[in-house]
Amino acid sequence: MQFSPLVNELIEALRRLPGVGPKSAQRLALHMLQRDRDGARRLARALDGAAERVGHCADCRTLTEEPVCRLCRGSHRDRSLLCVVEWPQDLVSLENSGAYQGLYFILMGRLSPLDGIGPRELGLERLEARLDAGEVRELILATSSTVEGETTAHVIGELCRARGIQATRLAQGVPMGGELEFVDGGTLAHALQGRRPV
Amino acid sequence: MQFSPLVNELIEALRRLPGVGPKSAQRLALHMLQRDRDGARRLARALDGAAERVGHCADCRTLTEEPVCRLCRGSHRDRSLLCVVEWPQDLVSLENSGAYQGLYFILMGRLSPLDGIGPRELGLERLEARLDAGEVRELILATSSTVEGETTAHVIGELCRARGIQATRLAQGVPMGGELEFVDGGTLAHALQGRRPV
Numbered sequence: 001m002q003f004s005p006l007v008n009e010l011i012e013a014l015r016r017l018p019g020v021g022p023k024s025a026q027r028l029a030l031h032m033l034q035r036d037r038d039g040a041r042r043l044a045r046a047l048d049g050a051a052e053r054v055g056h057c058a059d060c061r062t063l064t065e066e067p068v069c070r071l072c073r074g075s076h077r078d079r080s081l082l083c084v085v086e087w088p089q090d091l092v093s094l095e096n097s098g099a100y101q102g103l104y105f106i107l108m109g110r111l112s113p114l115d116g117i118g119p120r121e122l123g124l125e126r127l128e129a130r131l132d133a134g135e136v137r138e139l140i141l142a143t144s145s146t147v148e149g150e151t152t153a154h155v156i157g158e159l160c161r162a163r164g165i166q167a168t169r170l171a172q173g174v175p176m177g178g179e180l181e182f183v184d185g186g187t188l189a190h191a192l193q194g195r196r197p198v
Numbered sequence: 199m200q201f202s203p204l205v206n207e208l209i210e211a212l213r214r215l216p217g218v219g220p221k222s223a224q225r226l227a228l229h230m231l232q233r234d235r236d237g238a239r240r241l242a243r244a245l246d247g248a249a250e251r252v253g254h255c256a257d258c259r260t261l262t263e264e265p266v267c268r269l270c271r272g273s274h275r276d277r278s279l280l281c282v283v284e285w286p287q288d289l290v291s292l293e294n295s296g297a298y299q300g301l302y303f304i305l306m307g308r309l310s311p312l313d314g315i316g317p318r319e320l321g322l323e324r325l326e327a328r329l330d331a332g333e334v335r336e337l338i339l340a341t342s343s344t345v346e347g348e349t350t351a352h353v354i355g356e357l358c359r360a361r362g363i364q365a366t367r368l369a370q371g372v373p374m375g376g377e378l379e380f381v382d383g384g385t386l387a388h389a390l391q392g393r394r395p396v
């Protein structure tokens with residue numbers, strides 16, 4: 001590396017970003033220093049502000065700098081529906097679909113004992129307290145369709161069953177616009193199993 | 199967007215990076231907030247430090263926080279050789295080749311009148327002063343092999359000619375390991391033109 005210490009430090013810090021290798025870290029650093037110092041300063045402020053002040057919503061655990069996030073405070077949501085997702089970005093995808101009007105609970109991960117992610121890390125105690133509060137009539141399990149996601153859904157399903165609360169799981173099947181030729185066998189098996197009369 | 203204001207601000211700031219679209223900005227922001235707050239703080243500090251303190255070397259114009267960069271201060275370099283490149287990253291490529299022991303002059307761009315990049319923006323006055331100082335015997339034109347790069351090389355070549363200083367241009371030809379089948383016609387034409395006895 002033939003850059004000065006501060007430039008090298010910037011390149012190293014950028015390399016910690018996911019998907020950024022040595023070459024692109026160099027490209028990003030030099031771009032900002034050569035052409036967009038305002039952007040660099042703005043990014044520094046945004047990183048600092050977010051890293052210091054963004055925490056978790058007391059109700060749903062999503063990332064927010066407020067004690068309770070806007071969505072949980074919203075008066076127009078159906079409070080009897082609770083959708084459990086793994087990450088804040090899953091919430092955003094569901095909101096963008098426009099098809100859901102209930103509340104959310106964000107696990108911030110999924111059960112993965114080998115990585116030290118257990119019920120405690122996912123805030124399941126808080127979820128249980130919420131189920132015990134009696135407002136939730138249906139809990140929608142929207143964890144990912146992976147082994148860990150299914151395990152997580154199963155465990156949370158059991159929490160619901162113990163309280164007589166209905167638990168449902170997102171339907172699995174052929175994605176919209178999906179050509180059967182390119183849909184994997186596991187998905188097709190689910191789609192067949194879940195077939196519906198027309 | 200269903201994120202809180204601070205998270206949105208971070209996503210927007212990340213979008214200004216080259217090659218980062220809305221989806222990857224979101225992915226980077228959430229990764230840092232969910233899994234690497236230390237990395238976020240470190241990046242904020244690095245950005246701030248570099249944006250505030252990195253300037254240009256008084257001799258070669260490369261990016262550095264020191265008045266004169268380490269390479270220009272180095273006593274083991276051949277001061278009669280001056281290699282002109284467009285960007286600091288070009289200097290790094292040449293240094294990594296290990297084949298050059300002279301000094302550099304970094305234009306921080308190339309002539310492009312339509313973008314408002316003229317001799318002044320490239321620091322050609324400073325380059326002329328350096329040529330006038332009498333230390334440089336040979337100037338190596340290592341600007342890029344594009345129309346603007348060639349124009350820039352031509353203009354700087356004229357500055358040398360006016361002072362009786364030898365100007366040379368990097369050889370153009372088949373890259374090492376290059377299969378002729380996949381080398382473009384322009385490169386092959388240059389390689390033929392520049393052929394050498396074996």
